[in-house]
Structures are given as C-alpha cells and as structure tokens.
Amino acid sequence: MALKKANILVVDDDYDMLELIQRQLKEQNFHSFKAPSAIEAINILKYNAVDLVITDLQMPGIGGMELIKYCEEHFPDIAKLVITGYPSVDGALKAMKSGAVDYLVKPFTAEELRNSVEKSLPKKSLISENKKSQGPQTNVYAGIVGQSEKIEQLVDIIERVKNNRATILIQGESGTGKELVARAIHYKGSFAANPFIAVNCGAIPEELLESELFGYRKGAFTGANENRQGFFQAAAGGTIFLDEIGTASTTVQTRLLRVLQEKEVRRIGEQKAEKIELRVVAATNSDLFQMVKEGHFREDLYYRLNVVQITTPPLRERKNDIPLLAQNFLQKYRSEYGKSQIKLSDKALAILQRHSWPGNVRELENVIQRAIIMGEDTIEIKHLPNYLKYPIPASNSALKSLGEVEKEYILKVLARVDNNITRAAQILQIDRKTLRRKLK
Ligand SMILES: Nc1ncnc2c1ncn2[C@@H]1O[C@H](COP(=O)(O)OP(=O)(O)OP(=O)(O)O)[C@@H](O)[C@H]1O
Ligand SMILES: [Mg+2]
Structure with missing residues (x-):
C-alpha cells in the first residue's frame, strides 16, 4: 500500500515514546518526523509540509502548550493532537481550548492512536497517494531501480524530504542502496546545486576523522601547519553524507x-x-538503536540524527524487482564488455529469483x-556462480532425514x-556414476 499523504510530526522528550509512536504510525502507513523538543519541532515545521503535530505537554524548556500556541499563530492549518499523562488531563483540556x-x-x-489521528487530520490528507494519476510511471528514480511497493514507498519518502534540511538516518543491510538514496535526496532536492560530500566514517582512521570532518586551525596540533577546512565546511549549503556512522568515536x-x-x-x-x-x-548497516x-552510541545523537528515518529494503523482500534490476545491470555493463546483444535466459533469471541475496543489490550487480x-x-545457468545454483538451505532447527542431509552435503x-x-x-568417496544418479 502506498504511504498516506499526510505528514505527521511527533514531539516528545521521552525517546522511547517517540520511537513507539513512530512505529505505530509507520504500521498505519504514515510518514512521520520526530522531535525530542519543541525547539526541534519548530525547526522541522519551518522546513516541512506537516499536516498534524502530535505533542506531549510536559517537556523541559518550551512545553507542549506553548508549541500548540506557536502552531496556531504560524501554521493555523496544521492539526494538533495532544498526548498526556493522567496528571495533566487538565492541561489537555486547556490545550483543546487553544486549538488542539x-x-x-x-x-x-x-488503535486509540489511529482513531485520534484520523479524527484530527483533515480528511483529504488521509487518502493514499494515487501514483497513477501522476503521469507515466517510471521504474528508475535517480538511479534507484524498482517498481515494488517497497521502492514506491522509498521514493515517496525521498520526495517528501528532499527539499528541506531535516536530518535523515538511513538504515539498511549492506548493498541495499543507502548511498544511492542519500544521493537521490540531494540531487532531486532544492540544494542540488550545492555540494554533496560523502564521508565514510569507517574508512578514515579514528584519529583523523575529527580533523577531516571539522577542519583545524594552524598549530592546533603537531602537523597542523595551515588552516584547513573540514568536510562540514566543504558541504556548506548542500548535504554531508556520513556513512557508517556507527563507527564514529565518542569524541x-x-x-x-x-x-x-x-x-x-x-x-x-x-x-x-x-x-x-x-x-x-x-x-x-548496524542496528544503531x-x-x-x-x-556504544550516544542516545541524544541517535535521536538528533533520526528525525527522518529511512529504511532501505533488503532485496529478498522485493524479489519482484529482480528481473528489472537484472535487465538494468545487463544494459549498464554489456556495452562495456563489448557484448551489446547479450541476453539473460529465462532459466538463469529463475535462478536469480530463487536466491535470497544476502549481499543485496550489490551482489546481484556483481x-x-x-x-x-x-x-x-x-x-x-552455467554462467552463474555455483553458490547460486546449489543453494545451501538455511539452517533449520528441525531434524532432517538422512536423505535430506545427504542431498545438502552433496550440493x-x-x-x-x-x-x-x-x-x-573423490571427496565423497563414491564413483561418478553413483553421484550422477543421486544428482538426478
Ligand atoms: N534500487 C537500486 N537500483 C539500482 N541499483 C542499486 C539499487 N540499490 C543499490 N544499487 C546498486 O548497488 C550497489 C550498492 O549500493 P550502495 O552502495 O548504495 O549500498 P549501501 O547500502 O550503501 O551498501 P553498504 O552498506 O555496503 O555501503 C551500488 O552499485 C548501487 O548503485
Ligand atoms: Mg554504502
């Protein structure tokens, strides 16, 4: 199902609550932004088309009531929903009077969350986006190939966030296209003319990362012979992509x-x-949460990064994209190898579709x-690597018959x-004829 049209902003100083609400909204097909404080919420509101603000009342600094008032004054069209603990039901009533x-x-x-959200949202924003009415559908978006629902949702989120500066955390297995998505956000968005700087935090030695990222002043440490700008200064106005953020040191x-x-x-x-x-x-690609x-990772930083959460789906969850991806890579590489006519046989494609692709799109491309x-x-089929032809079945705790074990081992x-x-x-210590018979 396509994501619903509405954008929801959730504000709560309780991180677990933020996480929980976002998860529930996601299950209901809503895209949401998270803010751990009213200040952060206002920042997000300035740059994003938000339809509904769900806010806690009691928060340090600016409270939920003040946030609601701020919304009333600056964004009167945004719907508001207040969440509150028992002691502050009174406050909630007041909030209702002021516009929530x-x-x-x-x-x-x-279920209660869903009901309240549906009640609060303007009716038009509940309708799922109708892709077909947006002109001809293409299967490639900024290099992202796919027509599965998972890819449609991914592109939908990119479209919603590409024109603002909200911080984004992309999570996903290796080879699922995280960097591709980061580039798509930048190059499709309104700051595309400004720099996109990719930094692989895992590849830069820990002691260098800090100076590479933030730059230094002449004489700051031995070897700092000149003023140097860092990646952050270099990316000014554009996007800095911090890859493998999980490897960043505490400093x-x-x-x-x-x-x-x-x-x-x-x-x-x-x-x-x-x-x-x-x-x-x-x-x-590690589980940052x-x-x-x-x-091992700062909680406050996690929530700062995770204002918008994007998950790149593993290939095994969108197997219907495999033919399209395979065709795409065929087209990409065949002229490079001087084989502009080469095709993919149906049988070979069937093998590709059967594989579970632990290395995801990168593995398929290779x-x-x-x-x-x-x-x-x-x-x-003979041109495919053997491990695809004779897949080793996923280990299963169920006990197997001798025949099954034999088959697995032979393969x-x-x-x-x-x-x-x-x-x-030779290895199995049987003759070739017996092996052939068993293979049949
Ligand atoms: N949806 C897609 N359509 C076309 N190509 C894709 C897609 N997803 C990934 N790729 C290709 O697969 C390769 C791996 O993608 P990318 O480097 O973005 O993955 P990653 O998630 O950053 O992986 P890692 O965690 O290993 O860094 C790239 O060559 C990329 O172009
Ligand atoms: Mg990557």
Missing part, C-alpha cells in the same frame, strides 16, 4: 551532536564557531557483471569444487 483537536491519555493502544559523536544542536561548526583549535547551513544524512541500548564476462550471446561439496563431478566423487 483531540487528546490522548498515556498509555494508549495503537566525534559529541562534536556531531553539537553541530546538529547548535547548527554551527568549530574547527579544532579554534575558539569561535561558524554558523553552518547544511543537511546531514547519516547511514548505517541496539548500539544505543548497549551504550553476478550479472561476471555473467556478462562469462557468457556469449545469452547468459545461461555443498559440488559448490565447493566448482561443480566438478570427478572431484566431488
């Missing part, structure tokens, strides 16, 4: 938090900070590339010896 449509008392169920995490909070960068060895306007997109729980090199005018040996029957028979 509804209030929810904690704890509430997903870098602390500095990053400051940049996001204060919207300013201070070079190492410099007293004064410079104001900076840019969009931060971070990506990770888990890292927070284990104390397989196609290799097959083009190996193949003549058609890519056949494993075959894969290991590149499908060489003679070698496999």
Whole structure:
C-alpha cells in the first residue's frame, strides 16, 4: 500500500515514546518526523509540509502548550493532537481550548492512536497517494531501480524530504542502496546545486576523522601547519553524507551532536564557531538503536540524527524487482564488455529469483557483471556462480532425514569444487556414476 499523504510530526522528550509512536504510525502507513523538543519541532515545521503535530505537554524548556500556541499563530492549518499523562488531563483540556483537536491519555493502544489521528487530520490528507494519476510511471528514480511497493514507498519518502534540511538516518543491510538514496535526496532536492560530500566514517582512521570532518586551525596540533577546512565546511549549503556512522568515536559523536544542536561548526583549535547551513544524512548497516541500548552510541545523537528515518529494503523482500534490476545491470555493463546483444535466459533469471541475496543489490550487480564476462550471446545457468545454483538451505532447527542431509552435503561439496563431478566423487568417496544418479 502506498504511504498516506499526510505528514505527521511527533514531539516528545521521552525517546522511547517517540520511537513507539513512530512505529505505530509507520504500521498505519504514515510518514512521520520526530522531535525530542519543541525547539526541534519548530525547526522541522519551518522546513516541512506537516499536516498534524502530535505533542506531549510536559517537556523541559518550551512545553507542549506553548508549541500548540506557536502552531496556531504560524501554521493555523496544521492539526494538533495532544498526548498526556493522567496528571495533566487538565492541561489537555486547556490545550483543546487553544486549538488542539483531540487528546490522548498515556498509555494508549495503537488503535486509540489511529482513531485520534484520523479524527484530527483533515480528511483529504488521509487518502493514499494515487501514483497513477501522476503521469507515466517510471521504474528508475535517480538511479534507484524498482517498481515494488517497497521502492514506491522509498521514493515517496525521498520526495517528501528532499527539499528541506531535516536530518535523515538511513538504515539498511549492506548493498541495499543507502548511498544511492542519500544521493537521490540531494540531487532531486532544492540544494542540488550545492555540494554533496560523502564521508565514510569507517574508512578514515579514528584519529583523523575529527580533523577531516571539522577542519583545524594552524598549530592546533603537531602537523597542523595551515588552516584547513573540514568536510562540514566543504558541504556548506548542500548535504554531508556520513556513512557508517556507527563507527564514529565518542569524541566525534559529541562534536556531531553539537553541530546538529547548535547548527554551527568549530574547527579544532579554534575558539569561535561558524554558523553552518547544511543537511546531514547519516547511514548505517548496524542496528544503531541496539548500539544505543548497549551504550556504544550516544542516545541524544541517535535521536538528533533520526528525525527522518529511512529504511532501505533488503532485496529478498522485493524479489519482484529482480528481473528489472537484472535487465538494468545487463544494459549498464554489456556495452562495456563489448557484448551489446547479450541476453539473460529465462532459466538463469529463475535462478536469480530463487536466491535470497544476502549481499543485496550489490551482489546481484556483481553476478550479472561476471555473467556478462562469462557468457556469449545469452547468459545461461552455467554462467552463474555455483553458490547460486546449489543453494545451501538455511539452517533449520528441525531434524532432517538422512536423505535430506545427504542431498545438502552433496550440493555443498559440488559448490565447493566448482561443480566438478570427478572431484566431488573423490571427496565423497563414491564413483561418478553413483553421484550422477543421486544428482538426478
Ligand atoms: N534500487 C537500486 N537500483 C539500482 N541499483 C542499486 C539499487 N540499490 C543499490 N544499487 C546498486 O548497488 C550497489 C550498492 O549500493 P550502495 O552502495 O548504495 O549500498 P549501501 O547500502 O550503501 O551498501 P553498504 O552498506 O555496503 O555501503 C551500488 O552499485 C548501487 O548503485
Ligand atoms: Mg554504502
């Protein structure tokens, strides 16, 4: 199902609550922004088309009531929904008077949240976006190939966030296109003319990362012979893409938090900070939330980064995109290898569709590339790597029959010896004829 049209902003100083509400909204097909404070909420409101604000009342600093008033004055069209603990039901009533449509008392169920949201939202924003009415549908969006629902939703979110500076966290397995998505956000958006700077935090030695990111002043440390700008200054006005953010050291995490909070960068060895306007997109393939729980990643930084959360789907969850992707890579590489006519056989495609692709799109791209090199005018099964032809079944705790175990083991040996029957028979200590019979 396509995402609903409405954009919802959730404001609560309780991180768990934020996470919970966002999850429930996601299950109901809503896209949401999160803000851990009213200040942050106002920042998001300035740059995004928000239809509904769901806010807690009691928050340190500016409270929910004041936020509602602010919305009334500056964004009168935005619907408001107040969440509150028992002691502040009174406050909720006051909030209703000042413009909030509804209030929810904690704890509430997903169902109650849904009802309140639907009651609060202007009716038109509940309708799912109708893609077909937007002209011809293409299967490629800024290099992102796919026509599955998962990809449609991904593109939908990119469309909603591309023109603002809200910080984005992209999570997904390796090879699912996180960097591709980060670039799409930048190059489709209104700051596309400004720089896009990608920094792989995992590839830069820890002791260098800080100075590379933030720059330094001459004499800040031994070897700092000149003033240098960092990636942040270089990306001013555009987007900085912080890849593998989970690997950033505590020092870098602390500095990053400051940049996001204060919207300013201070070079190492410099007293004064410079104001900076840019969009931060971070990506990770580790479970950052888990890292927070284990104390390996700053919780406050996690929530600062995670204003918009984008998850790139693993390929196995959108297998119907495999033919399209395969065709796309065929087209991309065949002229490069001087085989402009090469095709993919149906049988080979069937094998590709059966595989579970732990390396995701990158793995598929490599397989196609290799097959083009190996193949003549058609890519056949024999041009695919063995591990695809003889998949090792996922380990299953259920006990197996001797026959099943035998079959699995034979396939494993075959894969290991590149499908060489003679070698496999030697290892299995049976003759080739027996092996052939078993294979049948
Ligand atoms: N939807 C897609 N359509 C076309 N190509 C894709 C898609 N997703 C990924 N790719 C391609 O797969 C390769 C890996 O993508 P990318 O580098 O963006 O993945 P990643 O999620 O950043 O992986 P990692 O976590 O390993 O860095 C790239 O060559 C990219 O162009
Ligand atoms: Mg990457």
